[in-house]
Amino acid sequence: MTSPPKSEPQPSAADSKFPSAVVQDKATGLLLASKMWWVTGACLLLAAWLAYQSVPETGPVFTIAFPEGHGLKPEDSVRYRGIEVGHVVDVRLSADLNRVDVDVMLNPSEANLYSPGSRFWIVRPRLSLTEVQGLETAVGAKYIAVSPGLMNSESIDQPLGTFEGLAVAPADELDRGGLQVVLRSDNRHGLVSGAAVSWRGVDVGRVLSVNLSPDGRHVHTTILIERSYRRLLNESSKFWVTSGFAVDVGLTGVKLDAESLASILNGGVSFATLSESKPGATIRSGHVFQLSERAAPGWLQSKTAVPLVDFALPETVLVSAQYQFSTLGIGRTQTFSQQGILAKDGSNTVLVTAALSDDAMLSKNLEVTIMSPGEAAVAVATDVLEGSVLADHVSESGLVSLPAQGAASISLNELTGLESAEDCLLFRSAVIDGEAIPLMQTIDLEQMAFQGDRWIFQDDTVDFSEWQGAAVVQMSTGKTIGILAIVNGRAQIAVAK
Amino acid sequence: MTDTGEIYRACHCCGQIQQLPRLTDGQKAACCRCGSGIAEPGCRQKSASRTAAAAVAAFILFWPAVLCPILRIEKLGHVQQSSILSGIFDLLHHGSWFVGSVVLLFSIIFPLAKIIMLLELSLLEFLHRRHKAVTLRIMEHVGKWSMMDVMLLAFLVMLVKLGNLVQFEFGPAVISFIACVTMSMIASLSFDPHSIWEDS
Numbered sequence: 001m002t003s004p005p006k007s008e009p010q011p012s013a014a015d016s017k018f019p020s021a022v023v024q025d026k027a028t029g030l031l032l033a034s035k036m037w038w039v040t041g042a043c044l045l046l047a048a049w050l051a052y053q054s055v056p057e058t059g060p061v062f063t064i065a066f067p068e069g070h071g072l073k074p075e076d077s078v079r080y081r082g083i084e085v086g087h088v089v090d091v092r093l094s095a096d097l098n099r100v101d102v103d104v105m106l107n108p109s110e111a112n113l114y115s116p117g118s119r120f121w122i123v124r125p126r127l128s129l130t131e132v133q134g135l136e137t138a139v140g141a142k143y144i145a146v147s148p149g150l151m152n153s154e155s156i157d158q159p160l161g162t163f164e165g166l167a168v169a170p171a172d173e174l175d176r177g178g179l180q181v182v183l184r185s186d187n188r189h190g191l192v193s194g195a196a197v198s199w200r201g202v203d204v205g206r207v208l209s210v211n212l213s214p215d216g217r218h219v220h221t222t223i224l225i226e227r228s229y230r231r232l233l234n235e236s237s238k239f240w241v242t243s244g245f246a247v248d249v250g251l252t253g254v255k256l257d258a259e260s261l262a263s264i265l266n267g268g269v270s271f272a273t274l275s276e277s278k279p280g281a282t283i284r285s286g287h288v289f290q291l292s293e294r295a296a297p298g299w300l301q302s303k304t305a306v307p308l309v310d311f312a313l314p315e316t317v318l319v320s321a322q323y324q325f326s327t328l329g330i331g332r333t334q335t336f337s338q339q340g341i342l343a344k345d346g347s348n349t350v351l352v353t354a355a356l357s358d359d360a361m362l363s364k365n366l367e368v369t370i371m372s373p374g375e376a377a378v379a380v381a382t383d384v385l386e387g388s389v390l391a392d393h394v395s396e397s398g399l400v401s402l403p404a405q406g407a408a409s410i411s412l413n414e415l416t417g418l419e420s421a422e423d424c425l426l427f428r429s430a431v432i433d434g435e436a437i438p439l440m441q442t443i444d445l446e447q448m449a450f451q452g453d454r455w456i457f458q459d460d461t462v463d464f465s466e467w468q469g470a471a472v473v474q475m476s477t478g479k480t481i482g483i484l485a486i487v488n489g490r491a492q493i494a495v496a497k
Numbered sequence: 498m499t500d501t502g503e504i505y506r507a508c509h510c511c512g513q514i515q516q517l518p519r520l521t522d523g524q525k526a527a528c529c530r531c532g533s534g535i536a537e538p539g540c541r542q543k544s545a546s547r548t549a550a551a552a553v554a555a556f557i558l559f560w561p562a563v564l565c566p567i568l569r570i571e572k573l574g575h576v577q578q579s580s581i582l583s584g585i586f587d588l589l590h591h592g593s594w595f596v597g598s599v600v601l602l603f604s605i606i607f608p609l610a611k612i613i614m615l616l617e618l619s620l621l622e623f624l625h626r627r628h629k630a631v632t633l634r635i636m637e638h639v640g641k642w643s644m645m646d647v648m649l650l651a652f653l654v655m656l657v658k659l660g661n662l663v664q665f666e667f668g669p670a671v672i673s674f675i676a677c678v679t680m681s682m683i684a685s686l687s688f689d690p691h692s693i694w695e696d697s
Contacts, residue, residue, distance in 0.1 A: 018505060021515045021526045021535055036550035036687075043554035043676060050561040050669045075576045141576070 059106040060114040061089065066165035069100035070122045070142050078104055078120075078144045085110040088144065102165070104144065117149020121166040145169065179230040179283065180208065183221040183269065185291035189241040190267040197223050197269045198242070204229035207269065221291060223269060228442075232306050233287075234277035240295040242268040272299045273306050309425065311478025313438050314471040315409060316341055316429045318371035319353050323360050334359065339428040339469035340370070341483065342408040343401070343415070350412060351404035353469040354485035354494060355394050370404060371431070397454050398485035399494035415482050417495040418455055418474065421445040426484060428470035441467065442475075457484075457491040464491035506535050509689070544689045549619035551684035555612050558677035563605060566668035580670060581605070581648075600648075607643035608681065611636060615684050633690060640685060648674075 066072075069091060078086035086106035094101050106114055123145050125138040137143065147170060188210055197205035205225040213220050225233060248255040269291065307313070320337035340353030351370055355361070393400050401412060418424075426441040447459045457464065464486055472482045472493050485494035504517040508528040517526055517535065526535040562581070569578045579587065581604065588597035614636040618629055 018514055018516045019529050020518050021506070022529050023518055023520060023524050023526065036547045036683075039680070040550045040554040040557075043680060044557050046676060047557045047561050047673060050565055050673050053669050054561070054565040075578065 057108050059086065059108040059111050061103060061105045062114060062163065064102045064104055064120045064144070064163040064165045065094065065099040066102060066120075066122060067099060067167050068122075069102075070124045072100075072102060072122060072142050072144070076141045076143055078106065078146060079123075080110070080113060080146045080148070085113055085146065101162070102144070113146050113148050115149045118163065119147045119149070119166055119170055120144050120163055121169050123169070178205065178227050179225040179233060180285040181223060181225065181233065181283065182286065182288045183223060183239050183291035184213070184288055185219050185221065185241075185293075186217075187293070188219045188221075189291075189293065191221055191241070191269065192267060195267045195269065197225065197271070199229065199232055199271060201270075204232060207267075221269070228308065230283075231277075231308055231310065232273060233271075233283045234273055234275075234306075235283070236274040236277075237271050237283075237289060238274060238292065238296070238299050239269055239271045239289050240292040240299070242270045270295070272302045273304055274299065274302050275304055276306070308440070309475075309478065311473075312409075314341060314427050314473060314480045316427050316438070316471050317351070318429055318431065318436070319351065319469060320369045320371065321356060321360055322367040322369075325359060336360070339467065339471070339483075341410070341469075341471050341480065342370075342404060342406050343410050343412040344408045345401065345412040349404050349406055349408050350401040352399060352401050352412065352415065352483055352496075354483060355398045355400050355487075368402065370406070371436070395494065395496060397482075397492065397494040398487045399483060399496055401496070410480050412496050414479065415496040417482050417493050418448075421448040421450070421455070423475040424448075424481075425473045425475055426467050426470045427473060428467055441470075443472075454495075455493045457493075467491070506691075508533060508535060509691075544687060545619045548615060548684050548688040551680045551687060552612055552615040552619060555677050555680035555684055556616060558673045558680060559609060559612060562670050562674040562677045565670035565673065567670035567674065568665060569668055570663055570665040578668070580668075581674075603642055603644045604648045607639050611640050611643045611685070612681055614639070615681075615688060619684075619688065643681075 072088060072091050074088050074090055076088045077084040078088070084107075086104055088102055089105050090103040092101050092103075093099075104120075121144070123134045123137055123143055125135055126133040144165075191207055191210055193207055193209055195207040196203045197207065205223055208222045208224050211220050211222070212218070248257070271289075272295070317340050318337055319340040320335065322333060322335045324331055324333050326332065336357065338353060338356075340351050343350055343352045351368070393402060395401075399415070423445050424443040426443060428439050429436045430439055431437075441462060443457055443459065447457055449456050449458055464484065467484050468486055470484045471480045472484055473479065474481050482493040482495045484491055486492075487494075505514055506517050506526075507514050508531060510533040511528060511531040513528055513530040515529055515535075520526060527533065528535055564580055564582055566578045566580050567584075569576065571577075585597055585601045585605070588600065614632050618632055618636070
C-alpha cells in the first residue's frame with residue numbers, strides 16, 4: 001500500500017484484509033449530476049438551430065414547360081441579369097412526352113420575378129461563325145434565364161399555372177426597345193440568324209430568324225434594328241442582300257466585291273433610306289419591307305440626312321481665340337479653339353463656352369472668333385477684349401458667357417444641369433473642307449457621378465479635351481442643359497448660375 | 498457488500514480491491530493506489546444521470562448529423578449537396594450494395610444502437626438487472642463497431658485530398674456530427690457498469 005493521498009485510513013479498516021479507501025472532501029454545492037444536463041440543453045438548442053437552418057427558405061415554386069431539356073438538372077440555378085435568383089427543383093418529362101416540365105423555386109427575396117408575363121429560357125452554348133454565346137455553360141451547368149413580366153406583387157398569391165419556356169432567348173431581352181421588321185424575298189439568299197444588318201457598312205441590327213411565308217412562295221426574314229438606330233428606318237427604306245461576294249473578271253483584272261468577312265460567311269442585309277421621313281409616320285415593329293437581291297444604283301448614293309435623334313440638334317459654334325503673350329521679352333501669338341453655343345440672355349445674345357486656358361485669361365488683346373456651323377463655316381463675330389475682363393464672366397462650374405451677336409434659340413437660364421443621372425448626348429461641330437459638321441457622343445447614366453455640386457463624366461475611353469465647351473443635351477427631352485467644361489482635368493457639366 | 502456491512506470496491510482504473518469507508522456529506526472516495534475517484538453506492542444516481550444527460554444529447558444531435566446536408570460540392574458549376582443518409586442511399590441506389598451497407602451499418606445503425614442502449618441502461622431504473630446485463634454485453638460488442646469518429650476522419654482526408662480540385666464546403670451537419678461524437682464518447686466513458694448490480 002502506498003502512502004494515502006489525504007487523510008489516514010479509518011480505524012475500522014485496520015483489522016480487514018483489504019486496505020481502506022481514502023476519504024476526500026467532495027465538491028460541494030453543485031450537483032455533479034445536474035451539470036451534464038446543461039450540456040444536454042445546449043445540445044438540444046444546437047440541434048433545433050441546425051434543423052431550423054436546414055429548412056430551406058421557400059419561395060414561389062412553379063413549373064415551366066420547355067420544348068427541350070438541354071441537360072438541365074436539379075440544383076441548377078435560375079438567373080436574372082447574371083445573378084442567381086432561384087434553383088431547379090425537379091426535371092421530368094410531361095405525361096404526353098411532348099415537353100419537359102421543370103419545377104423551379106425562386107428565392108423569397110426575388111419572388112417578384114414570379115409574375116404574369118415572365119419569360120424563361122435555358123441558356124446553353126451557341127457557337128456561330130461570328131459570335132459565341134453562353135460559353136460558360138459549355139463545361140459548367142446549364143441555367144434558366146428569366147426576363148420579368150409585370151412586376152406587381154399582388155398577383156403572387158394566386159397560382160399562375162405553368163409557364164411556357166422559350167426555346168431561345170427572346171429577341172427583345174437582348175436589346176430592349178429595338179425595332180423588329182420583316183423582310184420579304186423570293187430566296188433566302190444565304191441569310192442565317194445572327195447575320196448583320198448594316199447601314200453604310202455599320203452594323204445597326206441583325207437577323208433574328210428566317211422563315212417561309214404561309215403559302216411557301218416567299219422567304220420572310222425577321223430582323224432587329226437596335227434602339228439607337230431605329231430612326232434610320234422609314235417608309236422609303238430599301239433593303240438589299242450583301243451576302244457572299246461578287247467577282248468581276250474583265251480585261252483590266254479581277255474585281256472582288258464583298259461587304260465584310262462576316263457577311264461572306266453569314267450573309268448580311270444592308271439598307272438605305274431614300275427620303276426624309278414624313279412627320280408622324282413612324283415604322284412600328286412588324287412592318288414588312290421588300291428585300292432585293294442587289295441594290296439599285298440610286299440607293300447607294302442616297303444622301304438623305306436621317307437624324308438619329310428626334311430633336312433639333314443644338315446649334316453649336318466654334319470658338320477660336322487668339323492671344324498674345326511674351327516670354328523673355330519675345331512676343332508670341334497663341335491660337336486655340338474650342339466649342340460653344342449661342343444663347344439668349346434677356347434681350348442680348350451671349351456666347352456660352354467653357355473657361356479658356358489660364359494663359360488666355362491673363363492676356364490682353366484676346367481675340368475671339370465665333371464660327372457658326374451651317375452649309376459653310378462663317379466667322380460671325382470677332383471681339384477684342386482683355387482677358388482679365390473675361391474672368392468676371394466665369395461661373396463657379398466653369399461656364400463663360402460673353403456678349404456676342406447672332407440669333408440664339410435657347411435661353412441662358414435653361415442651362416440648369418441635371419436633377420439625377422440621365423443618358424446624355426454631347427454635341428460639337430468640326431470643320432472639314434470648310435464645311436461644318438456635327439459630331440455626337442453618347443454618355444450613359446452609368447458614366448456619371450455627382451461630386452460636390454456637379455456632375456462628372458467618368459468615361460476613360462473618351463478624350464474629352466476635344467469636347468471642351470460642347471453642348472450637353474438631355475437625351476429624354478432633347479434640351480440643352482449645360483456645356484462640358486474640363487476643370488482640373490475632369491470633364492463636368494458646367495451650368496449657368 | 499459483506500455480512501459485516503462493509504463495502505468492497507474494485508478501482509475501475511487499476512483494479513485494486515479496497516474497502517469503502519463510511520463517508521459523511523462533502524466527502525468522496527479515491528483509490529488508495531492510483532488516486533482515481535471511486536463511485537460510492539449513494540452516488541450511482543449521479544453517474545447514471547451524467548451518462549443519461551450525455552446520451553440524450555448525443556441522441557438529439559444524431560438526427561441533424563445524419564439528415565442535414567453535410568457536404569456541398571461545387572465542380573465546374575455543378576452543385577451537389579448531400580447528407581450522410583442520402584449519400585448512403587445514393588450508394589445503394591447506384592448498386593454499391595457492399596459499401597453502402599457497410600457504411601449504413603457502421604455509421605448509422607451501430608452508433609444509434611449504442612446511444613439507445615446507453616439511454617436504456619442509465620435512464621430506465623425499473624428494468625431487471627439481468628436484462629441490463631444482456632444489454633451491457635451487446636453494447637460492449639456493438640460499441641467496438643460504431644465508427645462515427647472514423648467517418649469524421651474520412652471527411653478530413655477528403656478535405657486535404659480534394660482541396661484544389663473542387664470547391665466544397667461543409668454543411669450544418671458537420672457541427673452536430675462532431676458534437677454527437679463527443680457526447681456519445683462522454684456518455685460511454687461516464688457510464689459505470691457497477692450501477693447495474695447495485696442494489697440500493
